[in-house]
Each structure stands twice: as structure tokens, then as C-alpha cells.
Ligand SMILES: Cc1cc2nc3c(=O)[nH]c(=O)nc-3n(C[C@H](O)[C@H](O)[C@H](O)COP(=O)(O)OP(=O)(O)OC[C@H]3O[C@@H](n4cnc5c(N)ncnc54)[C@H](O)[C@@H]3O)c2cc1C
Ligand code: SF4
């Protein structure tokens with residue numbers, strides 16, 4: 001198919017998931033800062049940021065492209081701790 | 097993870113096996129230096145995304161004559177199509193060149209796929225004698241007693257590796273340049289996010305549909321409403337048996353407009369001018385990566401004691417409307433860094449002062465000169481009127497010019513006046529934009 005849902009897109013990507021997360025979102029900072037922008041929710045190409053009703057964020061690192069967009073877009077100090085996964089882990093593009 | 101035995105000290109340590117790093121490592125190895133090339137991906141290219149229209153053929157040809165005969169290339173680019181879009185209309189400039197150097201060696205450009213191309217290029221550096229270590233993240237630099245960069249720390253046991261010169265080719269996020277204080281943190285308006293798909297399609301259909309024969313390829317670039325009100329653009333390139341297409345959006349404007357990049361990608365494929373080109377194609381892989389968009393203004397301090405920065409890490413990506421060229425500048429700056437490192441090793445001098453020759457080498461390789469010349473282009477391209485308004489005006493103007501509905505035909509001047517009223521264009525603003533455009537591209 002030409003037109004695909006986001007889930008269908010993500011299914012084409014290969015990830016070698018590391019045991020420990022390379023990105024950690026401190027949901028308390030999101031909540032306590034009353035972040036109304038929620039930039040992460042919109043910009044993440046892997047759609048990994050799920051907004052919670054209490055103002056926090058639910059995040060899972062496993063299908064991350066390691067692009068860096070979230071930490072560039074978020075303007076709350078300390079909300080996102082970002083690094084690369086261990087060597088050989090994470091996303092592995094085959095075609096792009 | 098079991099680390100292969102690594103010697104503890106090298107002449108040159110190159111971080112990142114993208115086009116900048118592999119080219120730098122290749123040249124240093126050929127000069128007889130002990131070179132270590134470090135890459136965090138499972139293989140070179142595993143983390144990398146481009147269009148990719150690669151315009152570095154002539155440069156690579158100097159290093160590896162007739163490189164395209166052995167490299168994994170998709171198609172050579174003999175046609176380019178630049179389209180201004182409104183939501184319903186497209187006005188395009190179609191460039192077709194069968195002349196010398198476009199359809200004959202060294203070929204002006206090739207469409208490539210990064211996981212394959214990068215892997216091949218890194219293998220060339222290895223063949224020249226560089227030591228490639230994949231699945232290895234560099235976390236920091238080492239410093240000697242005087243605070244000079246003297247190697248790198250990798251995330252492995254016994255991870256300290258000494259080197260006389262470190263060349264940081266670690267891409268747009270360059271944590272290394274930031275750690276050393278050569279680069280600042282970026283703002284969301286300086287970076288664009290690219291989301292891309294590779295869609296499989298039968299080669300015979302590709303050749304028919306795009307009017308290509310043999311190894312010919314075409315590169316389409318789109319400006320205007322294709323990204324709705326988000327500042328950015330889109331591209332579509334023909335591979336051998338697939339299409340590469342993607343949407344690029346400035347991060348700050350994605351945030352402001354609350355647009356999800358993959359939804360823009362779907363809308364792009366559904367545009368009436370694009371849908372027939374992608375019909376029947378099947379998704380093979382989705383990907384995403386950042387692009388340093390602001391060129392000259394993102395340039396870090398390019399060198400310090402024991403270290404140089406090249407490629408995207410140094411902001412050497414020309415993303416300015418007519419151009420999206422990063423791979424070729426990555427290679428050119430990689431070469432300039434290598435030349436600097438080779439001289440430094442010959443003279444056994446690694447101070448910032450000695451490595452300052454990098455600036456001269458960048459100029460000789462036409463990197464800093466090009467980026468200086470186009471320093472006004474990124475801001476101009478990202479201005480709201482150019483992004484959203486003018487493509488719409490052009491598309492709507494053409495649409496009215498060609499419309500036949502029994503009403504009297506308008507000549508171009510009255511039509512222009514009508515358009516200015518319709519879109520509330522102010523002559524002063526248009527003059528200023530015209531000047532900005534000329535300053536960005538003409539002189
Ligand atoms: C969607 C999109 C489309 C594009 N289209 C084009 C195009 O058509 N033509 C063009 O010329 N350019 C294009 N570009 C730009 C081009 O991709 C870049 O300018 C180019 O890849 C820069 O090369 P580089 O070697 O500097 O960096 P990269 O290619 O990013 O390579 C950096 C390497 O360093 C590795 N690395 C990073 N950090 C570490 C670390 N800490 N330890 C170990 N390894 C590390 C990475 O894994 C990577 O392999 C496009 C970019 C995008 C995102
Ligand atoms: S991660 Fe940043 S942008 Fe996202 S909700 Fe938290 S504070 Fe806001």
C-alpha cells in the first residue's frame with residue numbers, strides 16, 4: 001500500500017532493543033511545570049510520547065529513531081534526559 | 097559485548113562513519129597514518145537517513161576513480177523537477193540535462209540509499225588501512241594534563257583510546273563538539289526533521305512512469321503547501337526498484353502548528369500531483385532524522401587543541417530551497433580535516449594553532465566559501481511568505497492564467513494586480529523579499 005497508518009510504518013523498522021532506556025522522561029517535570037506546549041507529543045516521528053490526564057507523559061524508548069527532535073523541541077529543563085543507546089543497539093535502518 | 101582487541105593509541109581517531117568520517121579516515125589511512133574509525137551503529141549507515149541525492153560524485157572520483165562501477169548506487173540524476181505547490185495545483189520547473197558530465201562520467205549526481213552506500217564507503221576506508229570499529233559509542237574525549245584533547249572514551253570496558261588528533265564526524269547532534277565546548281545547544285528553528293519512506297516499485301513501472309531509460313533517475317523537490325503551513329518541503333527520488341520520498345519540516349514550526357510529521361507525509365502522498373507517481377508502491381521502510389538547516393550560523397568553532405569537527409557536526413549542510421546538499425559537503429569537509437590532520441602528524445604539532453590550517457583547507461575545498469556565499473539563504477527560505485504565500489500565489493496565478501470559462505481573458509499585468517489584492521500582497525514587502533532573494537542567491 002501507498003497510504004499507511006503510523007503503526008504500519010513502524011512495523012517496517014528494525015529495532016534491537018537495549019535492556020536499559022537511552023531516553024528517560026521525567027513526567028513530574030512535565031506535570032509540575034504545567035507544560036501546555038506538549039511539543040514532544042506532536043514532533044516525535046515515532047509517536048512515543050503519550051500525554052496523561054494528570055499533565056504527565058507516558059514514554060517508552062523501545063521504538064526510538066534516536067533523531068533528537070524531542071529534546072530540541074522540549075523547552076523544560078530536566079524533562080528529557082537524552083543519550084544514545086549502547087553500540088549496536090537501537091534503530092537499524094536497512095533501506096533509507 | 098566482547099570488544100575486539102583495539103590498540104591503545106592511534107594517529108587519528110575519526111568518530112562517526114558517515115560520509116564525512118569515512119572520507120576523512122580513507123585519506124588519512126592512505127597517507128600511511130594509523131587510523132581508527134568509530135561507529136555506534138551495527139554497521140555504517142544503520143543510523144543514517146538522507147534523500148538521498150548525492151552530488152559528491154566528482155569529489156569521490158578523485159579518490160576512487162570510476163567509483164560508481166563498484167558502489168551500491170541506485171540511479172544517476174539527469175533530471176530535476178522543482179515544484180511550487182498549493183493544495184490543488186502544482187507549478188514545476190523541469191530540468192533535463194543529457195549533457196557532458198550529467199549522463200556521462202563522472203556524473204553530476206547519484207541517488208543512493210545510505211545503509212548500503214555508507215557501508216561501502218567505510219569499507220573503502222578499511223581497504224585503505226583504517227581500522228573500523230562498529231557498535232561502539234563514543235561518550236567523551238580524553239584530555240591530557242594540559243587540557244588538550246588526546247583521545248576518546250568509548251562505552252566499552254577499557255574504553256580509553258588515545259589519539260593525536262580526533263576528528264568529530266558524529267553528525268547533526270554532535271555531542272562531542274558540545275562536550276568540548278566547540279558547539280552550543282541548537283534552537284528548534286535551526287533544525288528540521290525529515291521523515292522518509294522507501295516504497296518498493298517495479299523497475300519497469302518506474303522507467304515508464306517517470307520516462308527514464310536504463311540507469312537514469314529523477315529528483316523531485318516540492319515547496320509550498322505540500323507541508324501545509326509548516327516551514328519545509330518534500331522530495332521524491334527514483335531508486336532502482338523503489339522510490340524514496342519524504343517531508344521535511346522545521347522543528348519550531350511543527351511545534352507551533354502542532355503538526356505530526358508522519359501525517360504530513362501521508363498528505364504529501366495523497367496530493368493530486370504526487371499520488372499518480374506513487375500509485376501501487378509498497379512501503380519497505382519508514383525513517384526519520386534531523387537536518388541542520390541554518391548553515392553558516394550553526395558553524396561551531398571548528399578546531400581546538402587535538403580536535404577537528406567536520407560534516408553535519410560542523411553545520412556543513414546546505415539546506416536552502418534549491419539545494420539540500422549535505423553528503424557532498426560532509427565529504428569535502430572530511431577531506432579538509434584529513435589534510436589538516438595529515439600535516440599535523442607530519443610536523444608532530446597538534447595545537448589549535450597548528451590545526452588552524454583547517455580553515456585554509458576548508459576554503460580550498462570550497463566548503464567555507466560556499467557556506468559564506470549562501471549564508472542568507474536559510475533565513476530567506478524559512479520566511480513565512482516564501483514558505484506559504486508565494487508558492488500559493490504562483491500556483492493560483494497559473495491556474496487563473498490557464499482557466500478558460502467564457503469570461504474575458506486577463507492579461508498578465510491585470511492578473512498580477514488582481515492576485516496582489518486577493519492575497520493582500522504589499523509592494524514594499526515584495527520588494528524587500530525580492531531583495532532578500534537576490535542577496536541569498538544572486539550575488
Ligand atoms: C531526510 C533527509 C534528507 C536528506 N537529503 C539529502 C540529499 O538528498 N542529499 C544530500 O547531500 N544530503 C541530504 N541530507 C543531509 C545529509 O544526510 C547529511 O548532511 C549527511 O549525512 C552528513 O554526513 P555526516 O557524515 O556529517 O553525518 P552523518 O551521516 O549523520 O554520520 C554521522 C555518523 O556518526 C555516528 N555517530 C554519531 N554519534 C556517535 C558517537 N557518539 N559514537 C560513535 N558514532 C557516532 C552516526 O551513527 C553516523 O553514522 C538529508 C538529510 C535528511 C535527514
Ligand atoms: S517532555 Fe517537554 S514538551 Fe513534552 S510534555 Fe514534558 S515538558 Fe512538555
Ligand code: SF4
Pocket residue numbers: 023043044045046047048063064065066067068069070071
Ligand atoms: S529521539 Fe526522535 S524518535 Fe526518539 S523519542 Fe525523541 S523524537 Fe521520538
